[in-house]
Amino acid sequence: MDPLEAASRAGFIPERSKEAFVAWLTKSGNQHAILPHPDEQRLQGDIYRQFPFALVKDDHQASIALKVILVLNNTCDLQLNRTPSCNVALAADYNCYAESIRAARSDQSATNFLADVERNRIDDLFFLQDCPTFPAGLVVFLNKISTVPTKLYERALKQGHRFASLSQHGFYHLLIKLNRFFARVETSDVSRLCAG
Numbered sequence: 001m002d003p004l005e006a007a008s009r010a011g012f013i014p015e016r017s018k019e020a021f022v023a024w025l026t027k028s029g030n031q032h033a034i035l036p037h038p039d040e041q042r043l044q045g046d047i048y049r050q051f052p053f054a055l056v057k058d059d060h061q062a063s064i065a066l067k068v069i070l071v072l073n074n075t076c077d078l079q080l081n082r083t084p085s086c087n088v089a090l091a092a093d094y095n096c097y098a099e100s101i102r103a104a105r106s107d108q109s110a111t112n113f114l115a116d117v118e119r120n121r122i123d124d125l126f127f128l129q130d131c132p133t134f135p136a137g138l139v140v141f142l143n144k145i146s147t148v149p150t151k152l153y154e155r156a157l158k159q160g161h162r163f164a165s166l167s168q169h170g171f172y173h174l175l176i177k178l179n180r181f182f183a184r185v186e187t188s189d190v191s192r193l194c195a196g
Contacts, residue, residue: 007021007022007025007172007176008022010172010175010176010179012172012175013172017168017172020169021169021172024169025169025173031129031130031167031169031170032128032129032130032131032166032167032169032170032173033047033128033130033131033132033138033164033165033166033167033170034132034164034165034166034167034170035132035163035164035165036162036163036164036165037165040075040165041157041162042075042078042079042157043071043075043078043165043166043171044071044072044073044074044075044078044166044171044174045070045071045165045166045170045171045174046070046071046162046164046165046166047068047069047070047071047091047128047131047138047162047163047164047165048068048069048071048088048156048161048162048163049068049133049161049163050066050067050156050161051066051067051068051069051088051148051152051156051161052064052065052066052067052146052148052152053065053066053067053069053088053090053146053148054146054148055090055144055146067090067091068090068091068092068093068138069088069089069090069091069146070088070089070091070126070140070174071086071087071088071153072087072088072089072145072178073086073087078153080154082150083150084149084150085147085148085149085150086147086148086149086150086152086153087145087146087147088145088146088148089126089140089141089142089144089145090140090141090144090145090146091128091138091139091140091141092138092139092141093134093136093138093139094127094134094136094137094138094139095136097117097139098110098114098117098136101113101114101117102114117139118137120173120177123142123177123180123181123184124141124142124143124181125139125140125141125142126139126140126142126173126174126177127139127140128140128170131164132163132164133163133164142177142178142181142182143181
């Protein structure tokens with residue numbers, strides 16, 4: 001689905017905000033991330049540095065490292081003592097990511113793919129242009145998620161590891177990306193058994 005079509009169909013974008021959001025989506029230089037929100041300390045889409053992230057490898061062993069992450073939990077679920085766990089998505093400096101793509105693909109293929117990444121046309125990637133401390137941008141891997149104890153989130157918050165929040169338009173864009181990647185309607189050629 002085209003992002004503009006997604007924006008017009010998204011039920012979570014208030015009518016009063018849709019026109020401005022669609023205009024923002026169509027212009028270049030969209031600002032997704034801003035410095036940490038001054039009034040709200042706990043927001044879905046906040047970005048942290050030095051956050052513990054785990055991936056399970058093929059040999060069933062977990063690889064754990066301190067990484068840059070984007071918080072996926074809904075803002076209300078991030079409130080103190082609300083839930084025992086928190087879900088985060090791995091993120092990486094766009095320059096490093098682009099370098100790895102160029103090393104793995106032909107020149108033309110890499111150029112085309114990275115152009116799609118920058119336009120947020122790849123379902124499992126969320127590109128944040130001009131993110132604080134990442135002037136070339138940040139790539140969030142929606143297909144690489146880790147669940148961690150909320151205590152680790154609380155500790156990272158207290159230690160000042162949050163370095164960016166999403167702008168209002170950036171937040172709407174994240175919701176569209178999450179919906180598109182995790183909850184898009186299957187094509188009609190997928191046949192499931194009906195119960196009852």
